[in-house]
Amino acid sequence: MKEPVFSYVPGTSLLHRLDPRTKLAAVMLLGVLTFRAESFTGIGALFVLFFTLALLSGVPLKVFARAVRPMVLFITFIFLAQLFFTEGEALASFGALQPSLEGLENGTRIASRFVLLLLFAAVLTASTNPSAITAGIERMLRPLPLRWLGVTSFELATMMNLSIAFLPLLFERVERTKAAQAARGMDFGKSPFRSIPALAVPLLRGLVRDAGELALAMESRGYQGRARTSMHELSMKGRDWAALLVLLLFSILVLGL
Amino acid sequence: MIRLENVSYSYPGGTPALRNINLEIEEGEFLGIIGRNGSGKSTLALHLNGLLRPEKGKVTVRGLDTRDFARLPEIRKLVGIVFQNPETQFVGRTVEEDLAFGPENLCLSPAEIRVRVDRVLAETGLEKYRHRSPKTLSGGQGQCTALAGVLTMEPECLVFDEVTSMLDPGSGTAVLKRIEGLREKGKTIVYVTHNLEELHAADRVIVMEQGKIVREGQPEKLFSDLPGDPGLALPSLIELAAQLRAHGIHVPWEKTRSPETFAEEICRLFSKT
Numbered sequence: 110m111k112e113p114v115f116s117y118v119p120g121t122s123l124l125h126r127l128d129p130r131t132k133l134a135a136v137m138l139l140g141v142l143t144f145r146a147e148s149f150t151g152i153g154a155l156f157v158l159f160f161t162l163a164l165l166s167g168v169p170l171k172v173f174a175r176a177v178r179p180m181v182l183f184i185t186f187i188f189l190a191q192l193f194f195t196e197g198e199a200l201a202s203f204g205a206l207q208p209s210l211e212g213l214e215n216g217t218r219i220a221s222r223f224v225l226l227l228l229f230a231a232v233l234t235a236s237t238n239p240s241a242i243t244a245g246i247e248r249m250l251r252p253l254p255l256r257w258l259g260v261t262s263f264e265l266a267t268m269m270n271l272s273i274a275f276l277p278l279l280f281e282r283v284e285r286t287k288a289a290q291a292a293r294g295m296d297f298g299k300s301p302f303r304s305i306p307a308l309a310v311p312l313l314r315g316l317v318r319d320a321g322e323l324a325l326a327m328e329s330r331g332y333q334g335r336a337r338t339s340m341h342e343l344s345m346k347g348r349d350w351a352a353l354l355v356l357l358l359f360s361i362l363v364l365g366l
Numbered sequence: 367m368i369r370l371e372n373v374s375y376s377y378p379g380g381t382p383a384l385r386n387i388n389l390e391i392e393e394g395e396f397l398g399i400i401g402r403n404g405s406g407k408s409t410l411a412l413h414l415n416g417l418l419r420p421e422k423g424k425v426t427v428r429g430l431d432t433r434d435f436a437r438l439p440e441i442r443k444l445v446g447i448v449f450q451n452p453e454t455q456f457v458g459r460t461v462e463e464d465l466a467f468g469p470e471n472l473c474l475s476p477a478e479i480r481v482r483v484d485r486v487l488a489e490t491g492l493e494k495y496r497h498r499s500p501k502t503l504s505g506g507q508g509q510c511t512a513l514a515g516v517l518t519m520e521p522e523c524l525v526f527d528e529v530t531s532m533l534d535p536g537s538g539t540a541v542l543k544r545i546e547g548l549r550e551k552g553k554t555i556v557y558v559t560h561n562l563e564e565l566h567a568a569d570r571v572i573v574m575e576q577g578k579i580v581r582e583g584q585p586e587k588l589f590s591d592l593p594g595d596p597g598l599a600l601p602s603l604i605e606l607a608a609q610l611r612a613h614g615i616h617v618p619w620e621k622t623r624s625p626e627t628f629a630e631e632i633c634r635l636f637s638k639t
């Protein structure tokens with residue numbers, strides 16, 4: 110089976126034991142930092158930070174590589190676009206295309222930023238149980254006046270959990286419906302305009318049924334969309350504040366570089 | 367434990383699915399509900415913890431009326447349901463998380479939830495799948511997880527709605543064993559099936575037809591009445607016993623439990639003559 114991107118790797122490292130809110134805040138801060146860091150020393154420092162965190166987490170590097178891989182084409186495209194279409198000192202000439210030094214710098218900077226974003230996000234997801242992430246987000250959203258929007262932070266958290274849980278079910282249903290229609294003699298190869306309605310109607314019917322069954326099972330287990338607790342104990346400990354302090358100092362350093 | 371008084375229910379725009387049901391489910395009993403497709407078994411099951419509420423009549427769980435919205439959390443804590451399709455009853459992305467869903471809704475403390483989840487994982491032998499997605503489990507393990515997700519709520523009564531119908535016979539038997547084990551622990555069990563063979567452990571069986579209870583009794587008694595009832599899928603051994611009975615050969619109910627006991631009985635009968 111294909112390994113999922115951004116998967117959780119159970120463990121007991123310091124990173125695993127940090128409160129999810131610490132890690133969420135850290136990723137947000139690092140995201141901003143990544144796009145603020147202009148100098149290559151700064152970007153280099155961020156890569157060093159990533160490798161330090163990866164080592165600390167004890168998660169194999171291939172897990173992080175998996176997070177970047179699907180985006181490689183996109184990142185390469187952006188890099189090339191920058192390389193060839195930034196005005197500046199020409200490095201070489203391929204007819205009309207002239208890669209410039211500024212383009213090379215810009216391209217490297219932007220590509221590094223995307224890679225760094227993906228890597229830091231992967232550090233968060235690899236070292237944090239998915240439901241701890243949602244519990245953390247829920248807890249961070251709780252003080253917001255969401256009631257004006259007609260939802261509670263608990264509902265939002267459940268919605269996040271469910272949509273992630275429901276996606277594989279959706280894909281599976283698409284495959285199953287396709288197979289069932291093919292068995293009835295539908296040809297999907299020829300015209301997508303003919304096959305889409307033939308697929309969509311039974312697909313929707315099936316999904317509505319799935320969703321109905323799921324809702325019943327949830328209600329049966331006491332779900333009410335009201336306040337609920339979480340298995341993941343959220344408590345900011347000394348190490349969380351220490352981690353945030355270190356990160357803050359690091360940020361000031363990187364911005365100064 | 368649960369009492370249904372003159373309960374009737376129809377789905378919006380449909381014909382009546384339950385007609386005037388009267389039923390008392392005793393504390394600690396193993397009740398079997400059997401009937402062909404569309405006879406109203408699932409509709410009845412959904413009434414047992416207030417997922418559906420009767421149009422006429424009333425359902426009470428330890429005296430709590432299911433039409434009283436304020437009591438529904440208590441009722442759902444007392445009565446848990448395991449459904450037919452393992453795929454559409456998982457909420458958690460990992461087995462562990464799914465087991466925590468019920469206790470989280472009960473607003474237990476994180477420490478208490480951990481204790482319950484760990485205990486049920488150990489009891490059901492799901493420890494090694496703790497961090498797996500429930501969707502990647504086999505049918506049998508999936509239903510076991512679904513059962514575990516209800517057990518963490520520590521209900522007094524468990525309702526099973528055709529939980530083995532999507533499993534292969536081997537895992538079906540394993541799930542059934544587990545359910546019979548729960549009964550030993552004093553839980554009240556309601557087991558819905560269309561397969562009489564699964565009800566060897568039942569104290570009492572009701573037969574449903576077109577939304578009504580048409581027969582009720584010990585499985586042994588129904589076993590001698592049922593043959594000739596079209597539409598009810600009689601399992602092979604029971605059907606065989608029915609055919610033999612038509613020829614004057616009587617194989618008792620206990621002996622239809624397995625091919626071995628059945629064969630022994632046949633041999634015994636023949637060696638007598």
Ligand SMILES: Nc1ncnc2c1ncn2[C@@H]1O[C@H](COP(=O)(O)OP(=O)(O)O)[C@@H](O)[C@H]1O
Pocket residue numbers: 377378380382383401402403404405406407408409410
């Ligand atoms: N969600 C629904 N909407 C409308 N009618 C339904 C629904 N579920 C079941 N029914 C109808 O109610 C009757 C009883 O169904 P059900 O309780 O599911 O029977 P069983 O579980 O014994 O197969 C059937 O005639 C069925 O078509």
Ligand SMILES: [Mg+2]
Pocket residue numbers: 407408409527528
């Ligand atoms: Mg049913």
